[in-house]
Each structure stands twice: as structure tokens, then as C-alpha cells.
Amino acid sequence: QSALTQPASVSGSPGQSITISCTGTSSDVGGYNYVSWYQQHPGKAPKLMIYEVSNRPSGVSNRFSGSKSGNTASLSISGLQAEDEADYYCSSYTSSSFYVFGTGTKVTVL
Amino acid sequence: QVQLVESGGGLVKPGGSLRLSCAASGFTFSDYYMSWIRQAPGKGLEWVSYISSSGSTRNYADSVKGRFTISRDNARNSLNLQVSSLRAEDTAVYYCAREGYGFGGMDVWGQGTTVTVSS
Numbered sequence: 001q002s003a004l005t006q007p008a009s010v011s012g013s014p015g016q017s018i019t020i021s022c023t024g025t026s027s028d029v030g031g032y033n034y035v036s037w038y039q040q041h042p043g044k045a046p047k048l049m050i051y052e053v054s055n056r057p058s059g060v061s062n063r064f065s066g067s068k069s070g071n072t073a074s075l076s077i078s079g080l081q082a083e084d085e086a087d088y089y090c091s092s093y094t095s096s097s098f099y100v101f102g103t104g105t106k107v108t109v110l
Numbered sequence: 111q112v113q114l115v116e117s118g119g120g121l122v123k124p125g126g127s128l129r130l131s132c133a134a135s136g137f138t139f140s141d142y143y144m145s146w147i148r149q150a151p152g153k154g155l156e157w158v159s160y161i162s163s164s165g166s167t168r169n170y171a172d173s174v175k176g177r178f179t180i181s182r183d184n185a186r187n188s189l190n191l192q193v194s195s196l197r198a199e200d201t202a203v204y205y206c207a208r209e210g211y212g213f214g215g216m217d218v219w220g221q222g223t224t225v226t227v228s229s
Binding site: 001003032033034035036038040045046047048050051052055057089091093097098099100101102103104 | 172214
């Protein structure tokens with residue numbers, strides 16, 4: 001049950017766009033369209049930002065978008081804002097019928 | 111409003127046990143799969159267990175299999191996690207979450223309950 005691989009940190013200036021990658025295997029990310037992304041501010045519970053690779057729940061800004069190519073999923077944030085500074089985690093359902101989370105990425109708004 | 115509230119955390123000695131609970135409100139609890147996820151201090155998220163809407167299907171992370179038991183009471187809108195044979199590495203905030211999009215995403219999370227395993 002190895003965690004999905006994410007960059008430890010990504011940064012950008014206000015208004016810029018950033019992308020966070022999430023690399024797994026054909027048994028998880030590559031094998032299912034069950035990739036989700038979560039935002040977590042310090043001391044808070046995670047919040048769902050993207051479900052099923054590219055869908056946004058109601059209430060989530062359209063500045064957030066998701067995609068997948070092969071065994072790698074990506075979360076993009078456009079028009080970066082100070083409130084986007086947080087930790088982000090990807091997750092995928094797996095062929096072993098459980099979930100695996102990514103290692104987490106700290107997004108810093110410069 | 112849709113809400114999950116965890117309880118039952120605390121300080122426990124290695125080898126001890128606790129029963130964590132998650133009270134659901136604002137939605138039809140029996141329609142949804144539910145999961146437990148934990149986060150050790152300063153670390154990332156780790157999926158622990160899920161249970162199907164009827165309770166007939168359960169699965170566990172290898173790190174907790176044989177020590178933790180997930181259950182639910184749909185009449186009481188309650189999700190539970192019995193944690194036993196606790197180890198220092200089980201110290202974490204434990205969150206319950208609703209699998210609102212099947213296996214595609216967990217859309218409602220509780221605020222978490224803290225389990226500390228220490229002698």
C-alpha cells in the first residue's frame with residue numbers, strides 16, 4: 001500500500017497558475033477514474049475539491065481543475081489566491097478494493 | 111445541515127483499546143458507504159477502513175487489519191471504529207468521511223477525534 005507520489009511543495013504568485021502531480025500505478029490512478037483531490041488548511045478537516053478525476057463539487061471554485069494521463073493525475077489551480085495556501089492530497093481507489101492517498105503537497109502563495 | 115461529528119478519542123496505553131464513534135445528521139445515512147481516515151501528527155492522510163451502506167462489506171488498511179473493526183448502526187445514524195492492540199504509531203487524528211461519489215470522492219468529513227497512544 002504505497003502512497004501516491006506528489007511533490008512536497010509548489011509555489012506561485014497571486015494570479016498565477018500552478019499544477020500538482022500525483023503519480024501512481026496501473027493498479028490505482030491508471031486503472032480507475034476514481035481519483036479525488038482534497039484541500040486541507042492547518043488544523044482543519046480535509047475538503048473535497050475534485051472527484052472522479054475532473055469533477056468539481058458544488059461550491060468549489062472553477063479555478064480548480066483536475067485531469068489524468070496514464071498513471072499520473074494532476075490538479076491545476078488558476079488565478080492563485082492567498083486563500084489557496086494549504087496542503088493538497090490526491091487519493092485513488094485501488095484494485096485491492098481500498099484507497100490510497102498521496103504524500104501531500106504544500107502550496108505556498110508568494 | 112449535513113454533518114459528521116466524531117467522538118471517543120483519548121489517551122490510551124500501548125496495547126489498549128478505544129471505541130471511536132461518528133454521528134451523522136442531515137442526510138440519509140443508510141444510503142452511503144463510510145470511511146475512516148487518520149492523520150498522524152505532522153504527517154499525511156492515511157485511509158484506515160470503509161464499510162458499505164448495508165454494513166455487509168468492510169475493508170481495512172494492512173496497517174490496522176486484525177486490530178481495528180468498523181461497524182455501523184443505520185437505525186442510529188452512527189459509524190463506529192473499535193481500535194484495539196494500539197501502538198504508538200496509531201497516534202493520530204481520526205476522521206470519518208462520507209463516500210458521496212461512490213469510490214470517486216469523500217465529500218463530507220467530520221472535525222476529527224484525537225487518539226494518543228503513550229505509556
